[in-house]
Amino acid sequence: MGGEWIAIDWGTSNFRAWLMAGNDVLDKRSASCGLLHVEPGRFDSTLKMLLGEWVESGSPMIAMAGMVGSQQGWYEVDYCPLPASTDSLLTHSKKFTTSWGSEAWIVPGIRKAPNGDIPDVMRGEEVQLFGLSLLEGIVDFRAILPGTHSKHARMKKREIVDFSTYMTGELFHVLITHSLLGRALPDAVVDDSAFLRGVAASRRNAALSQLLFSARTLRLSGEIPPESVSDYLSGLLIGMEFCTDNTGLVWLVGSTALTRRYQLAANAFGIQTRCIDGDRCFIAGMQSLQQQLAEKQNGQL
Numbered sequence: 001m002g003g004e005w006i007a008i009d010w011g012t013s014n015f016r017a018w019l020m021a022g023n024d025v026l027d028k029r030s031a032s033c034g035l036l037h038v039e040p041g042r043f044d045s046t047l048k049m050l051l052g053e054w055v056e057s058g059s060p061m062i063a064m065a066g067m068v069g070s071q072q073g074w075y076e077v078d079y080c081p082l083p084a085s086t087d088s089l090l091t092h093s094k095k096f097t098t099s100w101g102s103e104a105w106i107v108p109g110i111r112k113a114p115n116g117d118i119p120d121v122m123r124g125e126e127v128q129l130f131g132l133s134l135l136e137g138i139v140d141f142r143a144i145l146p147g148t149h150s151k152h153a154r155m156k157k158r159e160i161v162d163f164s165t166y167m168t169g170e171l172f173h174v175l176i177t178h179s180l181l182g183r184a185l186p187d188a189v190v191d192d193s194a195f196l197r198g199v200a201a202s203r204r205n206a207a208l209s210q211l212l213f214s215a216r217t218l219r220l221s222g223e224i225p226p227e228s229v230s231d232y233l234s235g236l237l238i239g240m241e242f243c244t245d246n247t248g249l250v251w252l253v254g255s256t257a258l259t260r261r262y263q264l265a266a267n268a269f270g271i272q273t274r275c276i277d278g279d280r281c282f283i284a285g286m287q288s289l290q291q292q293l294a295e296k297q298n299g300q301l
Contacts, residue, residue, distance in 0.1 A: 014032055093105050129253075181212065185229055
């Protein structure tokens with residue numbers, strides 16, 4: 001397997017890996033085997049099982065990012081402070097060797113620790129941001145990375161200089177699954193009008209806890225059918241993200257389904273957006289880091 005290497009995004013719930021040859025993707029695999037599914041002390045054996053034949057006849061270099069470097073991960077890798085560049089990520093990376101002989105690296109996340117303000121952290125999204133910068137040839141931009149914990153980030157001169165986290169995806173799941181708002185709902189249907197009604201509601205000058213209850217009252221009044229409640233709630237929560245300052249072009253980085261939703265909400269706010277696939281950005285970011293890691297290993301840095 002000469003010249004091949006493996007890029008891994010290992011999160012709390014999911015595992016994704018790409019077998020690479022230089023900048024080319026040879027193979028991909030994913031599994032619902034995030035950190036929550038790995039027993040303590042079993043990361044090495046779990047990774048070997050997940051990679052299978054990729055490591056049976058060789059020991060390719062492995063570059064990992066995401067929650068695998070958290071307190072609950074394989075190794076705790078300290079966060080890199082802002083402003084963060086690829087050089088600073090490499091400086092804070094953790095290097096080790098797997099039981100089968102692969103040299104492995106875990107890329108650190110990023111910490112925002114402003115004086116007197118609320119601290120914030122990210123792990124994995126920083127790789128996508130650097131990948132976006134490389135793919136589009138841009139050095140100054142704003143981006144939203146939708147997900148369980150949506151990230152709003154700003155890059156300047158190819159350094160991440162600021163970001164904020166919104167628990168939009170997780171809050172939606174909790175409300176639909178465990179609250180009165182989602183009780184006894186039929187299977188959801190795609191309803192853009194209900195979604196946009198939720199976006200419009202998010203613009204009202206009211207507390208979120210008050211606005212959320214409208215998902216219940218509009219259902220009771222028959223103004224929103226039960227099968228459209230989830231889309232209304234999604235629009236309300238996503239719309240709240242756009243109530244912050246998002247002037248100028250905003251990049252949306254993620255899956256097609258999620259970025260479409262965020263683009264609908266952004267259009268309602270008059271915000272210009274462009275969408276890009278999150279996996280493409282992750283791979284591009286990891287390619288750049290892997291090349292620099294390989295040069296560092298060869299003593300060229």
